[in-house]
Amino acid sequence: MSTTPSAQITLVLERVACGEGAAAAELLPLVYEELRRLAQGQLRGQSPGHTLQATALVHEAYLKMVAHTESGWQSRAHFLAVAATAMRQILMNHARDKRADKRGGGRVRVTLAEGQAAHDIPDFDPLELDDVLTRLAGLDRVQSRVVELRFFSGMSVEEIAHVMDVSPATVKREWRAARAWLNAELNR
Amino acid sequence: MMTPAQHQRAKDLFLHACDLPMEQRSAYLETACGSDVPLRDAVERLLRCDSDPGGLERGIALRSYMEGLLDGAAPSQHERGAERVAGYRILDVLGEGGFGTVYRAEQSAPVQRTVALKVLKPGMDSRQIISRFEAERQALAVMDHPGFARVFDAGQTEAGRPYFAMELVPGTSITTYCDERRLDTRARLALFVQVCGIVQHAHQKGLIHRDIKPSNVLVVRVEDRATPKLIDFGIARAIDAGAARGTLLTEAGQLIGTPEYMSPEQADGGHDIDTRSDIYSLGVLLYELLTGTTPLDRPRAPAHEWRRLILEQPPPAPSTRLRALGKRGFDIARSRATEAPSLIRQVRGDLDWIALRAIEPDRERRYESAAALALDVQRFLRHEPVLARPPTVGYRFSRFARRHRAGLAAGVTILTLLVGGTIGTSAGWIRAMQSGAAETRQRERAEAEAATARAIAAFLNDDLLAAVAPGARGRDVTVRHVLDEAAARIESRFADQPLVEAGVRFTIGNSYLSLGEFGPAEPHTQRAFELRRAVLGADARDTREAQLALARLRSEQGRLDDAEQLLSNLIERRPIAAGSGPPGADAALHFLATNYQRQGRVDEAVQALREVIAEHSRVDGPDHERTLTARSNLVSVLQGADRHEELRPELIATLELQVRTIGAEHPNTLFTQSKLALLHYQLQQYGESEAAFDDVLEKMRRVYGPEHPYTLYVMGDLCLVYRATNRLDAAATAREDILAGLTKSNGATHPETLLAHQHLADVYYAQERLAEAEAAYRAVLAGNQAAFGETHEYAFASQLRLARTLTRMQRFEEAQALILPMVESARRTREERLGEYLVAYAAALSTGGDAPRAREILNEAVELPAATPRARRYQTDARAALAALPE
Structure with a gap:
């Protein structure tokens, strides 16, 4: 019976799409809350090997939270961009909690899935990824943001290009470089 | 570093x-x-x-x-250079098996096409392996079925390794395919039947695959139809090959094949294998398609232990496995487009039987062929009795009931619906009995309850189900029909059994309701309520339950007043003792609040929600999700009604709660705090607003960083306070910081940055720093024109501001030249802002000395339709400007 904040969010997205970027700030908490709720449903009391479908959650949240009659793909892209930030926080908080209570040892099996390609990352430590991403942000904000959007919201090149206001070619190049850099860092 | x-x-x-x-x-x-x-x-x-x-x-x-x-990622030089094959250009690696690597390659002659090129791995060139490799090619070559990859060509690579080229199967493994598309059980079974057909074909051609598993069954879309293909005949073997011809062990003693999918006889070393080994693997595949797991999940035992494991631990039935999965079952059901309980129901029974028969450790008891397995699955799909299971009367009936499910409007089965309803009713009835009753009375009641339940069950079975007896109707029996039949038989059946009648009617009414059939639901729901009230009293749990159902029905029918009356009545008679309130009282109140909100009765909605919050806080605790849901509903009702005064204590309470539960620096808490600060501003409590902003900003700078966009946006809100308290210098400094931050993170031409730039220019203008304002507006204008187009509202907004600045700088002609095209454009498009443009144009004209023309323009503005608040505001401005014009 709870009223979904759908209308509110749709309105904010319209404002963001109309260039009122400040409106995006209003989205984060709403999106964060919804994602956290969805994620908790999946994660609560799970064994460490449990799979959390991060991007699936993000898309589910989008479907639940945004009225679809009015919003175009640009709105969706803005939503996903906000959701990526929220999703990352949620995963990291979850991993931290796990680590804190010693049971999970901080390891959660994260399935970063998108449409056609779904791969499990066995025993991947999200905190490690978070550390590396944070370091990358210190070196190159654009790269870290591209990775964030790719990883945690499964956004397409075009969607990222739109929300970051750069060309798709730039996104692809930054992505390739970021990918190599991450690979190198994670395999050190 | x-x-x-x-x-x-x-x-x-x-x-x-x-x-x-x-x-x-x-x-x-x-x-x-x-x-x-x-x-x-x-x-x-x-x-x-x-x-x-x-x-x-x-x-x-x-x-x-x-x-x-990465869309369209180029294959790396490394991979491309790995192998050279004359006539082919290798594109990238598709996969690696035990002996071979499969590349995607482009063939130029005789035809240009992309193929899968399987090349024997270096170091794998023992005679035995080469002959096996060759056997695979030959096996594939004789297949005449679309379910196999065709072999085009074979030969040796430039490095001398054998290869063969085959049809590229651009598919995903069958399990991935099904999960990604969230195929339901029936769709999965239909695919599985096709797989059985392929395996049957291979068997007919005299070949045992020996490694059937999801990754070897790829699904491709052919003419928009899912078509499975069986690949990797790397360890396939001719049926008539003598048993002595090699085992399935490599020289290192490793088992070839994949343990989870391997029949016990294959795990035993593979000396005596026939087609029924593939049936076993098909059974495991079926099991996995149904449950997302293999019968023996993730074997840890070494290969030679495997057979013992299979024999000693008979695998659980698929539905049993699903039940044992617990939370994980949630995901599995979700990828099958259903819920866990309903998935278990689908699988329980026939599919359990079919899967278990296919994976019988004793191959004598398995299906004798892939075709027989496929036939039984098809029987299930047609709702006919399956062979895997001995028929009983009840079983036949359940098949019948399912056979008629196809016509259902909602995806509910009559049996679960009705029987579930019966159980719920009986359990509820027991609870309705007042607590503290003597033991004997309780027993008597329990007996009476059991009798009632039996009577209800008897009715549902004898009458309702008799109505759908085979032959009574055609195949198009639906739940609707069944309900109609049942409804017609209730009358006069229960003269002495009012509670049984109430139970049946309550169930039937709810069933109609869930089908969206409000009209037919009404007499039953209504009568169930009346009967229970008469027998059990108005306060009994079951009566209240029926009353809530009736209220829901009324609300759905749009009879909001009637719904309200029922709900109010329910709420008034709320039990007094804490915690004893039947579930439903709070639901009724919450429901009532929604009802009010729909009617636009804000006061009552607010009051009801406050009660719900109080109730939930008391019963569930203030931090409980239900309490928080009611709270957020209240906030949204208040926000929607612009009730700022009342919103404030709500936000404060929410904030306190958040600080306590999720911490002061949680994004949600920070969000609430910034909303509260903004609310103070709206209430013109500037001192409190500024203090709140300072506090939240200090935290945001720490949590997000000083230049994070969210921090900057909240800083922008703080500037509203600076403006309202006429502290333009502070506003300018803050706006400059915001602009610098956003330029850094988003770039100077990003719409957000442009907006921040414009806000800064507005402050300059207010400070009379006109040259700076002009420069800023020009930059924003250029940016907006480039981003949105020259006649876009945003471009016009900056253009208008620039014109005002120029007017103020006494550069009237420039100002007029900027506004005139906007006026003309707005006249054409009847844009609402025409009034605003006209007023600004008149200002440029009159301060430039052309009062008569300014008067004309302002008269035009006054005459414009003033349908919206915004248009009315422009009209007021125009009147004021007209009055201020020199005579």
Whole structure:
């Protein structure tokens, strides 16, 4: 019976799409809350090997939270961009909690899935990824943001290009470089 | 540790090197890096990691994940250069098996096409392996069925390794395919039947596959139909090959095949294998399609232990496995487009039987052929009795009931609906009995309850189900029909059993309701309520339950007043003792609040919600999700009604709660706090507003960083307070910081940055720093024109501000020249803002000395339709300007 904040969010997205970027700030908490709720449903009391479908959650949240009659793909892209930030926080908080209570040892099996390609990352430590991403942000904000959007919201090149206001070619190049850099860092 | 500048340099060199052929890279790096050894190391490391097939496992997993995301990623030089085959251009690696690597390759002659090229791995060229490799090619070549990859060509690579080229199957494994598309059980079974057909064909051609598993069954879309293909005949074997011809062990003693999918006789060493071994693997595949797990999940035992395991631990039935999965079952059901309980129901029974029969450890008891297995699955799909299971009367009936499900409007089965309703009713009835009753009375009641339940069950079975007896109707029996039949028989059946009648009617009414059939639901729901009230009393749990159902029905029918009356009545008679309130009282109140909100009765909605919050806080605790839901509903009702005064204590309470439960620096808490600060501003409590903003900003700077966009946006809100309290200098400083921050993170031409720039210009204008304002507006105007187009509202907004600034700077002609095209455009499009443009145009004219023309323009503005608040505001402005014009 709870009223979904759908209308509110749709309105904010319209404002963001109309260039009122400040409106995006209003989205984060709403999106964060919804994602956290969805994620908790999946994660609560799970064994460490449990799979959390991060991007699936993000898309589910989008479907639940945004009225679809009015919003175009640009709105969706803005939503996903906000959701990526929220999703990352949620995963990291979850991993931290796990680590804190010693049971999970901080390891959660994260399935970063998108449409056609779904791969499990066995025993991947999200905190490690978070550390590396944070370091990358210190070196190159654009790269870290591209990775964030790719990883945690499964956004397409075009969607990222739109929300970051750069060309798709730039996104692809930054992505390739970021990918190599991450690979190198994670395999050190 | 690298600096950002070094990182950028390395990145640029890396990207440039990527575009170069392998052989030119090191020369390029030599020149580009010179003596900068760390730089060169960094670039080389990036190049190595660009598509390094080695490295740690998780690195590979991460890479393959990312690879999948990168649209159209070019295959690396490394992979491309791995193998040369005359007549083919190798594009990338598709997969690796025990002996072979499969490449995607382009064939130029005799026809141009993309093929899968399977090449024997280096070091795998023992005679035994080569002959096996050859056997696979031959096996495939004789197949005449679309379910196999066709073989085009065979030969030797330039390095002398055998290869063969076959049809490229651009599919995904059958389990992935089903999960990604969230195929339901029936769709999965339909695919599985096709797989059985392929295996049957191979068997007819005299071949046992011996490695049937999801990754060897790919699904491709052919003419928009899902078509499975069986691949990798790498360990296939001729049926008539003598038992002595080699075991399934490699020289190192490793078992060939995949343990989870391997029949016990194959696990035993594979001396005596026939087609029924493939039936076993098909059974495991079926099991996995149904449950997302294999019968023996993830074997840890060594290969030679495997057979013992299979024999000693008979696998659980698929539905039992599903039940045992607990929470994990949630995901599994979700990828089957259903819920866990309903998935268990689908699988329980026939499908359990079919799967278990296929994976019988004793092959004598398995299906005798893939075709027989397929037939039984098809029987299930047609709702006919399956062979795997001995028929009983009840079983036949359940098949019948399911056979008629196809016509159902809602996806509910009559049986679960009705029987579930019966159980609920009986259990409720027991609870309705007042507590503290003597033991004997309780027993009597329990007996009476059991009798009632039996009577209800008897009715449902004898009458309702008799109505759908085979032959009574055609195949198009639906729940609707069944309900109608049942409804017609209730009358006069229960003269002495009012509670039984109430139970049946309550169930039937709810069933109609869930089908969206409100009219037919009404007499039953209504009568159930009346009967229960008469027998059990108005306060009994079951009566209240029926009353709530009736209220829901009324609300659905749009009879909100009637719904309200029922709900109010329910709420008034709420039990007094804490915690004893039947579930339903709070629901009724919450429901009532929604009801009010729909009617636009804000006061009552607010009051009801406050009660719900109080109730939930008391019963469930203030931090409980239900309490928080009611709270957030209240906030949204208040916000929707612009009730700022009342919103304030609500936000304060929410904030306190959040600080306590999720912490003061949680994003949600920060969001609430910034909303509260803004609310103070709206209430013109500037001192409190500023203090609240300062506090939240201090935290945001710590949590997000001082230049994070969210921090900057909240700073922008703070500037509203500065403006309202006429502290333009503070506003200007803050706006400058915001602009600098956003330019850094988003770039100068990003719409957000442009907006921040415009806000800054507005402050300059207010400060009479007109030259700075002009420069800023010009930059914003150019940006908006480039981003949105010259006649876009945003471009016009900056253009208008620029014109006002120029007017103020006495540059009337320039100002007029800017506004005139806007006026003309707005006249054409009847844009609402025409009034605003006209007023600004008149100002430029009149201060420039052309009062008569200004009067004309203002008269036009006054005459404009004033349908919206905004239009009315422009009209008021125009009147004021007209009055201020010199005579």
